[in-house]
Amino acid sequence: DDFHIGKAYGLEIYNPVDAAGRFIAEVEHFGGMNIFDANPKIVEFLDESGMLLHSEKYQHRYPHCWRCKNPVIFRATPQWFISMDEKFGVPASAGSDDKPLRAAALAEIGKVKWHPAWGEGRMANMFKGRPDWCVSRQRSWGVPIPVFYCCGCEETVADPKIVDHVADIFAKETADAWYARPESELLPEGFTCTKCGGSDFRKETDILDVWFDSGSSCVAVLETRGETLRFPADVYLEGGDQYRGWFNSSMSCGIAAHGSAPYRQVITHGWVVDGEGKKQSKSLGNVTAPQEIIDKSGAEILRLWAAAVDYTEDVRCSDEILSRVVDAYRKMRNTLRYALGNLDGFDPAADSVAEAEMLEIDRWALASLEIVAAKVLKGYTDYDFQAAYGALYNFCTVTLSARYFDIIKDRLYIFAPRSIERRSAQTALYGIADSLCRLMAPLLAFTSDEAWENLPGEREASVHMAEFPAATRLDEAAESELLSRWERIFAIRDEVLKALEAARNEKQIGSSLEAKVILTTDKPTTMFLMEHFTELRYIFIVSQVEVHEGEPFAVKIEKADGEKCERCWNYSTRVGEFENYPTVCERCSEALKEIETAAAA
Numbered sequence: 001d002d003f004h005i006g007k008a009y010g011l012e013i014y015n016p017v018d019a020a021g022r023f024i025a026e027v028e029h030f031g032g033m034n035i036f037d038a039n040p041k042i043v044e045f046l047d048e049s050g051m052l053l054h055s056e057k058y059q060h061r062y063p064h065c066w067r068c069k070n071p072v073i074f075r076a077t078p079q080w081f082i083s084m085d086e087k088f089g090v091p092a093s094a095g096s097d098d099k100p101l102r103a104a105a106l107a108e109i110g111k112v113k114w115h116p117a118w119g120e121g122r123m124a125n126m127f128k129g130r131p132d133w134c135v136s137r138q139r140s141w142g143v144p145i146p147v148f149y150c151c152g153c154e155e156t157v158a159d160p161k162i163v164d165h166v167a168d169i170f171a172k173e174t175a176d177a178w179y180a181r182p183e184s185e186l187l188p189e190g191f192t193c194t195k196c197g198g199s200d201f202r203k204e205t206d207i208l209d210v211w212f213d214s215g216s217s218c219v220a221v222l223e224t225r226g227e228t229l230r231f232p233a234d235v236y237l238e239g240g241d242q243y244r245g246w247f248n249s250s251m252s253c254g255i256a257a258h259g260s261a262p263y264r265q266v267i268t269h270g271w272v273v274d275g276e277g278k279k280q281s282k283s284l285g286n287v288t289a290p291q292e293i294i295d296k297s298g299a300e301i302l303r304l305w306a307a308a309v310d311y312t313e314d315v316r317c318s319d320e321i322l323s324r325v326v327d328a329y330r331k332m333r334n335t336l337r338y339a340l341g342n343l344d345g346f347d348p349a350a351d352s353v354a355e356a357e358m359l360e361i362d363r364w365a366l367a368s369l370e371i372v373a374a375k376v377l378k379g380y381t382d383y384d385f386q387a388a389y390g391a392l393y394n395f396c397t398v399t400l401s402a403r404y405f406d407i408i409k410d411r412l413y414i415f416a417p418r419s420i421e422r423r424s425a426q427t428a429l430y431g432i433a434d435s436l437c438r439l440m441a442p443l444l445a446f447t448s449d450e451a452w453e454n455l456p457g458e459r460e461a462s463v464h465m466a467e468f469p470a471a472t473r474l475d476e477a478a479e480s481e482l483l484s485r486w487e488r489i490f491a492i493r494d495e496v497l498k499a500l501e502a503a504r505n506e507k508q509i510g511s512s513l514e515a516k517v518i519l520t521t522d523k524p525t526t527m528f529l530m531e532h533f534t535e536l537r538y539i540f541i542v543s544q545v546e547v548h549e550g551e552p553f554a555v556k557i558e559k560a561d562g563e564k565c566e567r568c569w570n571y572s573t574r575v576g577e578f579e580n581y582p583t584v585c586e587r588c589s590e591a592l593k594e595i596e597t598a599a600a601a
Contacts, residue, residue: 003076015076019138035073080136080145080206082252084127102127105251108261115267115383116312122243123251123266133252135209142207144178148187152198162187178203215249218262235383236263240270267383269311275318288317297326300444304329307385307443308393328393332444335396336451338405339433342412346426348457353420353427361535362428364486365404367479368395369432373469376439389443392436400432403490407539414568414587416594430456435469489532489539492519496540499555508557513569516544518556523549543571567592 006013016027017035025031029045030038046052063072084102099107105127114120136145146166148157165188169177178186183201192199222231232254238246247266254262273279274286281287293302305325309315355363372395379388408425415422433455440448441463452463460466496519500512509515517540521529526549529536536545543560560571565585572585581589 013076017073017075019075021073036071079134080147082133082135084130084132101252101255102130104255104259108251108255112261112263113265115265119243119266119268123247126243126248127251130248133209135212136206137209138205139207141179142210143175143213145204145206145208146178147204148183148201149204150193150196150198151200151202152193153196155193155195157193157201162191209249211245211249212253214246215251215253216257218250218254219257222262231258232261233263235265235267237267237269240268242268265383270314272317273314275316275320277314277316280317288319288322293322297322298446300447301325301329303445304389304443307389310386329444329447331401332393332396332440333447335400335405336433336436336440336447338401339429339436340451340454342429343426343433343456345417346423346430346456348430351418351423351426352430353424357420358424358427359421359535360482360532361404361407361486361539362424364482365399365428366431367482368399368404369435370471370479371483372399373435373439374471377468380442385443388439392440392443396436406541410538410541410568410570414591416591416598418598419591419594437463438466438468441466488528492521492525492529493539495553496542496555499557500540500542503557509559511569512541513543513564513571514560515542516546516558516560517542518546518548518558520548520550520552520554520556522551522553525553537570
């Protein structure tokens with residue numbers, strides 16, 4: 001602040017401290033003294049001279065070096081800067097298309113897609129308020145600033161042709177040539193000072209800011225990989241501290257090189273903290289090392305955890321959190337295992353059932369799959385992996401495990417292997433397993449590939465060579481009506497399941513198959529349920545269902561009529577009617593006949 005105020009009022013830039021932290025010889029009374037050693041002596045001198053009004057010690061904030069913890073001294077020294085508001089030393093004129101760095105950066109920031117969206121405002125504020133970029137550093141080694149000074153007249157030599165000449169040498173020998181070669185070997189042969197004609201020069205000893213190194217990677221990387229990479233990059237990914245670091249310096253270098261941002265999108269992530277939200281530290285013993293997670297639970301768990309959290313904020317990681325991820329992983333893996341286990345003997349090319357001939361609940365499952373696929377793909381497109389994970393997890397645990405798999409289990413186990421009912425379910429399971437492998441591939445790279453290898457039918461060698469599932473169900477109105485209809489059925493099913501649980505707790509029934517459900521519903525609901533009457537007992541997983549019109553809505557649980565079928569465990573009044581199969585129900589009798597006929601063929 002003192003420097004800027006002095007500059008604003010035209011005061012001479014005065015620096016009485018040398019590079020070793022001592023007052024220069026010209027400072028009367030204290031020349032050559034370390035400034036901190038001189039502080040008490042200056043107070044004594046002022047007191048003895050009668051110029052000290054008051055002296056006291058008090059605590060206050062003062063900057064210290066983060067590495068060595070010593071106090072920092074601010075000195076006004078010559079440095080190299082990149083101007084934010086001038087081009088070639090001339091302030092930008094209003095309405096000019098040739099924008100200086102700050103204006104060009106602010107324009108480009110608006111063209112970039114930021115994840116999360118607040119990144120745009122944060123980056124814009126960085127450029128609005130930042131001073132000129134000081135790109136010189138006083139270090140013993142680094143990328144040199146290719147500038148020379150005439151020893152005769154101190155003229156600065158920063159000609160682009162000279163810079164290109166030095167760059168050609170660096171391309172062959174690396175930047176170490178700056179330190180290994182004398183000035184005469186770094187300058188073109190016969191080069192002389194344009195001001196005084198001298199031929200004796202000295203090299204600049206400052207190096208470039210390391211952020212200039214990283215910022216220029218947008219050119220060094222994107223323009224040296226042939227056809228594999230091109231400027232600008234599709235995406236930059238880093239932590240929130242890089243708005244003043246890599247994101248910032250890359251923007252400046254990209255504009256300098258090509259007049260545009262070096263990236264199309266920027267993704268920002270938070271930091272990993274412990275389960276209580278505290279910074280992880282070895283000294284605190286709360287570090288969760290990635291390799292330890294991989295050794296204990298596998299890379300899939302670490303990857304799934306990264307997808308399950310909101311990475312745009314600081315993310316928590318602990319053994320308890322990871323155990324929940326392991327549980328989620330098992331549920332998703334078991335979903336694939338269930339589907340694969342019921343596809344034994346199924347040939348997609350020969351056994352698939354046309355959609356129009358499939359049972360309605362199977363068509364509902366595929367329609368639900370398409371909705372989930374759209375959510376997952378949108379999550380991937382938006383880099384919202386938490387949304388993609390959430391959609392997949394809910395589909396596996398609720399839509400499939402708690403509903404669809406629970407309902408079709410009876411059909412898969414009881415109906416004849418080649419029956420239309422079983423093939424319809426297998427057709428749906430095949431479509432679900434195929435799509436889930438593709439959709440899970442970015443999150444569960446190994447698990448999805450393992451499942452993919454065990455799917456029936458011909459396919460790509462790896463799921464990672466396959467494409468995401470494409471939307472194929474075109475009748476949106478019909479799909480919407482189908483989904484709405486089954487949501488209504490499942491709402492009634494939830495009430496039935498509550499009543500069954502209550503009856504089980506009261507010891508009225510054991511298994512739900514021991515029950516008969518008696519529903520009392522209003523006229524529209526009764527008519528709706530009668531359209532699905534033959535499927536209701538399978539949907540509710542009971543042996544019998546009755547639907548009666550009346551008010552109010554009620555669910556009554558009674559003991560099922562008849563005897564228990566020893567094959568499907570459903571109760572039926574017709575058990576014992578069939579001569580060849582006296583201990584099974586009418587449904588199992590038909591299935592067994594079909595199985596025997598197929599075996600004899």
